[in-house]
Amino acid sequence: xxxxxxxxxxxxxxxxxxxxxxxxxxxxxxxxxxxxxxxxxxxxxxxxxxxxxxxxxxxxxxxxxxxxxxxxxxxxxxxxxxxxxxxxxxxxxxxxxxxxxxxxxxxxxxxxxxxxxxxxxxxxxxxxxxxxxxxxxxxxxxxxxxxxxxxxxxxxxxxxxxxxxxxxxxxxxxxxxxxxxxxxxxxxxxxxxxxxxxxxxxxxxxxxxxxxxxxxxxxxxxxxxxxxxxxxxxxxxxxxxxxxxxxxxxxxxxx
Amino acid sequence: xxxxxxxxxxxxxxxxxxxxxxxxxxxxxxxxxxxxxxxxxxxxxxxxxxxxxxxxxxxxxxxxxxxxxxxxxxxxxxxxxxxxxxxxxxxxxxxxxxxxxxxxxxxxxxxxxxxxxxxxxxxxxxxxxxxxxxxxxxxxxxxxxxxxxxxxxxxxxxxxxxxxxxxxxxxxxxxxxxxxxxxxxxxxxxxxxxxxxxxxxxxxxxxxxxxxxxxxxxxxxxxxxxxxxxxxxxxxxxxxxxxxxxxxxxxxxxxxxxxxxxxxxxxxxxxxxxxxxxxxxxxxxxxxxxxxxxxxxxxxxxxxxxxxxxxxxxxx
Numbered sequence: 001x002x003x004x005x006x007x008x009x010x011x012x013x014x015x016x017x018x019x020x021x022x023x024x025x026x027x028x029x030x031x032x033x034x035x036x037x038x039x040x041x042x043x044x045x046x047x048x049x050x051x052x053x054x055x056x057x058x059x060x061x062x063x064x065x066x067x068x069x070x071x072x073x074x075x076x077x078x079x080x081x082x083x084x085x086x087x088x089x090x091x092x093x094x095x096x097x098x099x100x101x102x103x104x105x106x107x108x109x110x111x112x113x114x115x116x117x118x119x120x121x122x123x124x125x126x127x128x129x130x131x132x133x134x135x136x137x138x139x140x141x142x143x144x145x146x147x148x149x150x151x152x153x154x155x156x157x158x159x160x161x162x163x164x165x166x167x168x169x170x171x172x173x174x175x176x177x178x179x180x181x182x183x184x185x186x187x188x189x190x191x192x193x194x195x196x197x198x199x200x201x202x203x204x205x206x207x208x209x210x211x212x213x214x215x216x217x218x219x220x221x222x223x224x225x226x227x228x229x230x231x232x233x234x235x236x237x238x239x240x241x242x243x244x245x246x247x248x249x250x251x252x253x254x255x
Numbered sequence: 256x257x258x259x260x261x262x263x264x265x266x267x268x269x270x271x272x273x274x275x276x277x278x279x280x281x282x283x284x285x286x287x288x289x290x291x292x293x294x295x296x297x298x299x300x301x302x303x304x305x306x307x308x309x310x311x312x313x314x315x316x317x318x319x320x321x322x323x324x325x326x327x328x329x330x331x332x333x334x335x336x337x338x339x340x341x342x343x344x345x346x347x348x349x350x351x352x353x354x355x356x357x358x359x360x361x362x363x364x365x366x367x368x369x370x371x372x373x374x375x376x377x378x379x380x381x382x383x384x385x386x387x388x389x390x391x392x393x394x395x396x397x398x399x400x401x402x403x404x405x406x407x408x409x410x411x412x413x414x415x416x417x418x419x420x421x422x423x424x425x426x427x428x429x430x431x432x433x434x435x436x437x438x439x440x441x442x443x444x445x446x447x448x449x450x451x452x453x454x455x456x457x458x459x460x461x462x463x464x465x466x467x468x469x470x471x472x473x474x475x476x477x478x479x480x481x482x483x484x485x486x487x488x489x490x491x492x493x494x495x496x497x498x499x500x501x502x503x504x505x506x507x508x509x510x511x512x513x514x515x516x517x518x519x520x521x522x523x524x525x526x527x528x529x530x531x532x533x534x535x536x537x538x539x540x541x542x543x544x545x546x547x548x549x550x551x552x553x554x555x556x557x558x559x560x561x562x563x564x565x566x567x568x569x570x571x
Contacts (some may be wrong), residue, residue: 011389012557013389013390013392013522014543016545017389017392017393020389026389026393031335034283041494043278057386058437062447067560071395074297095358095363096362099362114443118354119276121352121388121389122389123370124369124370124371124386124388124395124397125367125368125369125370126357126358126359126368126370126407127354127357127358127370128358128359128360129358130326130355130357130358130359131358131359131361131362134330134358134359134361134362134363135362139326139327139436139437139438140326140327140352140355140359141325141326141355142326142351142355142356143351143354143507155441158351159268159351159442159507160507161272161350161351161498161506161507161508162446162508162509162510163446163447163501163503163508163509164267164268164443164444164445164446165443165445166323166324166440166441166442166443166444166536167440167441167442167444167446168325168439168440169438169439169441170437170438170531171437175328176435177354177355179507180381180494183496184494184495184496191431214367214368215366215367215399215400215401215404216367216368216369216397216398216399216400217397217398217399217400218395218396218397219383219396219397220335220347220395220396220397221388221393221394221395221396222392222393222396223392223393223394224391224393224547226550226551227550228550228551229549229550230539230549230550230552230553230554230555231553231555232544232549232554232555232557233554233555233556234556234558235561237558237559237562238566238570240556240558240563240566241527241563241566241567241569241570242570243467243554244538244554244556244567245409245567245570245571246564247515247536247538247554248458248515248517248536248538249481251457251458251514251515251536253457253458253484253514253515254458254483254516254571
């Protein structure tokens with residue numbers, strides 16, 4: 001099975017997010033960008049599908065900051081090819097643009113299955129997998145927690161709230177939005193990543209930025225108004241522990 | 256029909272989600288402002304129509320492929336309906352169904368989409384949405400141009416509609432495309448019974464990504480045991496397999512409402528907050544003072560959990 005895994009880099013949310021001068025985007029200059037966590041899950045599930053049934057995994061980036069490291073990491077983990085689509089510009093790249101550029105590139109490839117992270121922290125104009133599927137005219141299932149391949153069809157588990165899930169069967173080619181892989185994403189050692197970097201092998205493909213826009217205009221980004229904020233407990237761990245135990249006891253739940 | 260606000264009814268296994276009625280309430284309000292009507296599209300479960308109050312009209316569509324949700328069949332049915340009705344705005348709950356259909360409909364219908372919306376207003380003829388971005392750390396105020404739009408809305412953003420009369424029900428014929436699909440429904444998988452029912456606990460100790468490794472879980476487990484509380488977790492912990500899925504609190508896990516919810520290393524992603532914000536007393540421990548968990552917690556501390564947890568255990 002030929003599987004394509006598109007990946008994107010998103011700001012590391014551990015860091016403080018500052019806004020640009022006109023307040024319509026995060027200030028990207030000093031931000032650290034990391035692989036979107038759902039794409040990491042999609043990569044793992046794609047490797048599991050390949051290991052179970054053979055085939056190849058092609059990882060595709062969009063020219064995001066530091067995407068090379070994520071592409072090399074994917075190669076170190078077992079991806080067979082890495083492609084970087086360049087030319088989509090700087091700053092926030094919306095999902096419609098990404099999906100459209102990827103659909104164009106895919107039209108020249110032989111692909112059975114696209115597996116992408118179900119969402120990303122900045123997909124304000126919609127999630128990539130359903131957009132891509134609609135542009136390709138392929139079936140799509142999102143919020144998937146397991147994929148099993150079988151000839152020209154796959155069976156997927158789709159997750160709902162409250163721990164419920166459904167099993168669906170989908171004819172290929174198809175697009176899957178992965179919520180979580182069946183096992184935690186594997187680890188690639190620094191040595192393996194270095195080896196991949198030394199071997200090179202990222203194929204840069206220049207793409208034309210698609211026409212059209214999302215029809216949405218960001219007026220401003222802002223921090224949520226605090227409707228309330230926790231009363232902060234300070235002091236030594238012992239002091240704070242005493243306060244917390246008093247609070248718990250006040251609710252009568254501690255015997 | 257240009258001023259219609261169309262709500263997609265969100266249901267699974269014969270149960271209408273609460274989010275549906277929240278959207279109906281908002282649709283009615285927006286329709287009032289734009290001089291239109293609030294219309295609900297109910298796919299595949301016509302018997303649920305009686306549960307939908309406060310809308311002007313309920314459109315039902317029935318077909319064997321719509322009975323159990325698949326994204327392909329529902330997207331075709333929804334596209335058929337919006338092509339017929341040309342609503343001004345389509346509202347979909349940001350559930351699994353909304354995550355599938357919002358963006359899909361945006362591409363096939365050619366309408367702008369704002370995902371993860373938490374606020375919606377009509378400004379003159381325009382729709383202005385405010386949506387969560389960057390894990391809820393920021394909000395984006397977004398103007399939507401054109402004469403059609405879609406918003407997927409985070410559950411709990413609006414109060415449920417104030418009730419009102421039973422709307423008229425109109426039955427629509429399904430499009431022929433539903434007879435030729437590439438996706439088929441196989442079976443529903445119910446959640447496994449857990450060793451403990453975290454929804455029944457009065458006191459919950461909950462851990463998140465900040466715990467760092469599975470080995471560190473032991474110390475928090477010891478505290479939970481000493482407190483006589485079950486250990487629950489946010490998604491990264493159950494995805495990693497460190498705790499069973501039945502312990503997961505949040506949008507895709509369980510909703511809990513204990514008397515006390517004590518968290519360690521949980522930053523408070525919107526998906527997690529959705530599952531615990533109604534707890535009576537929330538006490539959060541996280542080293543990042545800007546973590547969103549402190550916006551819903553009643554008490555918080557940035558003391559390192561590896562210092563605080565043993566201190567708590569010692570004192571009980």
